[in-house]
Amino acid sequence: MEAEAAALLGKYIGAGLACLAMAGAGIGVGHVAGNFLAGALRNPAAAKEQTATLFIGMAFAEALGIFGLVVAMLLLFAV
Amino acid sequence: MAAGEDGSFIHPMDQFLVKPLFISEGNTGLLTITNSTLWMAISVAAIALLTITGTRGRALVPTRTQSVAELLYGFVRQTVQDVVGDEGIKYFPYIFTLFTFILFCNMLGMIPGSFTPTSHIAVTGVMALTVFVTVTVIAFVKHGTHFLMFFWPMEAPGWLRPILCVIEIISYFVRPISHSVRLGANMLAGHAVLKVFAGLFAMMLAGGLGALAVLPLAGMVGLTALEFLVAFIQAYVFMILTCVYLNDALHMH
Numbered sequence: 435m436e437a438e439a440a441a442l443l444g445k446y447i448g449a450g451l452a453c454l455a456m457a458g459a460g461i462g463v464g465h466v467a468g469n470f471l472a473g474a475l476r477n478p479a480a481a482k483e484q485t486a487t488l489f490i491g492m493a494f495a496e497a498l499g500i501f502g503l504v505v506a507m508l509l510l511f512a513v
Numbered sequence: 514m515a516a517g518e519d520g521s522f523i524h525p526m527d528q529f530l531v532k533p534l535f536i537s538e539g540n541t542g543l544l545t546i547t548n549s550t551l552w553m554a555i556s557v558a559a560i561a562l563l564t565i566t567g568t569r570g571r572a573l574v575p576t577r578t579q580s581v582a583e584l585l586y587g588f589v590r591q592t593v594q595d596v597v598g599d600e601g602i603k604y605f606p607y608i609f610t611l612f613t614f615i616l617f618c619n620m621l622g623m624i625p626g627s628f629t630p631t632s633h634i635a636v637t638g639v640m641a642l643t644v645f646v647t648v649t650v651i652a653f654v655k656h657g658t659h660f661l662m663f664f665w666p667m668e669a670p671g672w673l674r675p676i677l678c679v680i681e682i683i684s685y686f687v688r689p690i691s692h693s694v695r696l697g698a699n700m701l702a703g704h705a706v707l708k709v710f711a712g713l714f715a716m717m718l719a720g721g722l723g724a725l726a727v728l729p730l731a732g733m734v735g736l737t738a739l740e741f742l743v744a745f746i747q748a749y750v751f752m753i754l755t756c757v758y759l760n761d762a763l764h765m766h
Contacts, residue, residue: 493750
C-alpha cells in the first residue's frame with residue numbers, strides 16, 4: 435500500500451515536472467516570433483513571403499513543448 | 514472536474530471518449546460507427562457541399578460560396594507552389610484533401626458538444642504515417658538509391674559526417690511522430706483547457722462566488738477565440754510540413 439502511494443506520488447510529481455517543457459517551448463516560440471518581427475520591421479517588403487517559414491519555425495519549437503505534454507499524459511494514464 | 518446541476522461530475526477528458534453510436538457498448542467491432550466516424554463523415558460532407566456548390570455556378574462575379582471555395586483552393590495551391598515549386602502541383606490534390614479535412618475537423622470540433630476526431634493520435638497518426646510513407650516512396654521512385662545520400666551531408670567536414678548522418682536518420686524517422694503528435698496534442702490540450710475553465714466557472718457559481726465567476730468566463734471567451742486561431746494554424750502547419758517533406762523528397766535539400 436505504501437509503495438503504491440509512493441508510486442502515485444511519483445507519477446503526479448513527474449507529470450508536473452513535465453510541464454516545465456512549456457517554459458522551453460515558450461522561449462523557443464518567443465524567439466521565433468520576436469526575431470521574425472525584428473526582421474520584418476527592418477524589411478517589411480520581404481516579410482510576406484517569409485510567413486510560411488515563420489510558421490514552420492514555430493511548429494518545430496512548439497513540438498518539443500508538446501512532447502512534454504505527451505510525457506505527462508503517459509505518466510498519468512499509461513504508466 | 515465540474516459538478517453538474519444534478520451533482521454528477523463531468524471530467525474535462527470525457528469529451529474525448531469514443532463511443533459507439535447505434536449499438537450497445539459490448540458488441541463493438543472493427544467497423545462500428547462511433548462518434549468519431551460520425552464527425553469525420555460530417556466534415557467530409559461539409560467539404561463536399563462547399564466545393565460542389567461553390568463550383569456549380571462558375572460565375573464571373575462569384576457568389577459568397579464560390580468565393581470561399583476559390584479562396585480555399587487558391588490558398589492551398591499558392592502554398593504548394595511556394596514551398597515545393599512547379600513539380601509539387603502534381604501532388605496538390607492530396608495536400609488539398611489533407612488540409613481541408615483537418616481544417617473542417619478542427620473547426621467543427623469547436624461546436625459545443627461535438628467531437629474532434631483530430632484530437633486523437635490514432636487519427637492524426639494514420640495521416641502522418643501516410644504522408645511519411647508516400648513521401649519516402651516518391652523520393653525513392655524519383656532518385657532511386659541516390660536518395661540515401663540525403664542522410665550523408667556532403668557540405669560538412671569529413672569527420673563530422675558519420676555523427677550528422679545518425680542525427681539526420683533519427684530526425685527523419687521522428688517526423689511522423691512529431692507531425693501527428695503536434696496536431697493531436699494541440700487539439701487535445703486546447704479543448705481540455707476550455708473544459709477546465711468551464712468547470713471552474715460552474716464550480717465558482719455553485720460555490721456562491723457569483724461576481725468572481727466572471728473571470729473564468731472571460732478567460733474562456735478569450736481562449737475560444739484562440740482555439741479558432743489554433744484550429745486553423747494547426748491545419749496550416751500540417752499542410753506546410755507535408756509540403757516541406759515533399760520538397761525534401763523531390764529536391765533533396
